[in-house]
Amino acid sequence: MKVHVAPVEKAYLDAAWRRLDRFTKPPRSLGKLEELAARIAAIQRTDRPRLGPGAVVVAAADHGVAWEEGVSAYPPEVTYQMVLNFLAGGAAINQIAAEADARVYVLDVGVRGPDFPKAEGLIQARVRPGTGNLAKAPAMRLEEAEAALKAGYEAAKWALREGATLLAAGDMGIGNTTAAAALTAAFLGLPAREVTGRGTGVEGEAYARKVRAVEAALRRAEEKLGHLDRAPALAVAAELGGLELLAAAGVFLAGAEAGVPVVADGFPVTAGALVAVRLVPEVRDYLFAGHRSVEPGHARQLESLGLFPVLDLGLRLGEGTGAVLAFPVLRAAARVLAGMATFEEAGVSEG
């Protein structure tokens, strides 16, 4: 899979900042909103950016580690059930997306269970019915990692064809904060414990099992690939999973390639963002952090990507909720840059 992402040009950033600094407001008084505006302008190669409808690709897949090691507060069949819930419109992401002018695309990239009935917004592209147990075996083969990446990429292309001007990735997969912790520890060179959180609410012995599973996975992958922060990103992702995290990476690749802002969600999806940026560093120019979750590893991921979160409301749900919740703020940022008057235009005295 060949992806061409043009780096954002500094000239557009500079032009955006020049405009922002001439507007009728104390310089930089809109804080980080101005940074968002300038980055969106540069992505769109204009100094009058505009964001219209958005979309979120909610990638769903299962995790062998959830079945075999008991690392989650929820039974693994919840992944399947939640996909049905997304399709029926009953999940949090459906409500938030409806409010934020975003379409929901549900991508089955590796759910375990029977095929889903045909439904609007469902993209069936199951690479395999859940990963292997990363604590004991590769999560998937390299070709499967490529296929999962491609599934996310194609789903995003579909959303773009249907009019999305702003893209988020979301995730559903019982056990996926375990895979995300392993990936994050691998890429950032951090110990498992520092990036392994409570996920959907795992406590006590189950949490200890989760940490041990991440540690075992890292040891296993390291024996095979050597230093994980220097090994090929796709090989590392194949070892540690999961399928939906790779799909999220594919969404970011497609959005960046199309010149559209892409918004990361919580800890699992941002692990996907790490994969995408390792594969194509220019993706970073197109990437925004919708929010900061309570997962301890999420802040580390955002630091390493050099991103600040638009929202910080203590979310820990996933599904793309924190990403889509940030859409209106990104749109407002763009609109400020497109529509405000300068001091000269408005006849306002300067300080």
Next chain:
Amino acid sequence: MKVHVAPVEKAYLDAAWRRLDRFTKPPRSLGKLEELAARIAAIQRTDRPRLGPGAVVVAAADHGVAWEEGVSAYPPEVTYQMVLNFLAGGAAINQIAAEADARVYVLDVGVRGPDFPKAEGLIQARVRPGTGNLAKAPAMRLEEAEAALKAGYEAAKWALREGATLLAAGDMGIGNTTAAAALTAAFLGLPAREVTGRGTGVEGEAYARKVRAVEAALRRAEEKLGHLDRAPALAVAAELGGLELLAAAGVFLAGAEAGVPVVADGFPVTAGALVAVRLVPEVRDYLFAGHRSVEPGHARQLESLGLFPVLDLGLRLGEGTGAVLAFPVLRAAARVLAGMATFEEAGVSEG
């Protein structure tokens, strides 16, 4: 002016939380979004809240202290010029409001200068052309404070009649962070220096003058009224100003009385919220903090009101920008509570 605000009933809050805890998500995994949802439900006396169009009343007035003491980075005539800019649609609040489905009402409650030409959204209710210099004399008479409060109240009633289901107050007034610092120090019993910030960007000797002006105002008011945190709120506000801060208080009173969520903006408007809550404590039940600004006193105000900010993007502009930017998040919170499915409804297994 008699205002009747019904306290929010705990039964509605409890019912909202019961629903939220049955939805298809780990309990409380939407973090503070769930708190927003529950509070909006209780305000609307329902467990299916819904927020439609919003409005922001941008109250504008001048400050004698800006003319006489040089406490601002901008010349005082900017207040007048910015009102024209609001009416022409060139300001930040115009852009943000357009994106957030909010109408902008501009309330001239005390701008210095000629009358404004008639314009859509302009409410002309000038109580006096700017306050007195609070460092040396009362900002206004008690009857003027009442009139400014009433002007905000009436402006909000107009916005409500025109369909607002969600209300913010915004501010424009060169010098108003000086008045807001004095009010905040008075009500919270804090030294001037702790709550006096850089406003639109004042530095060096001008900043020192600003602190001295606040200190002088507090001494003067205290000599007259005794302990300011125990003196009648309206009398304190009359001493320290400003007219637009009182108008903001009036907006909050009207919104709360009508059973509508009211959203505070930055440091000046939240000083108005302090006045409103001192006058009618039940207003607190209806009040939300749109954001936390970089003004050091703003965090202190929010603490004292027991509010968390929806956004924290380093804004320091005012005009209601940080309040209106939070509207889509409040709407999404309401929608989550109105529309999500429970575990039973969706057939999803629980942890």
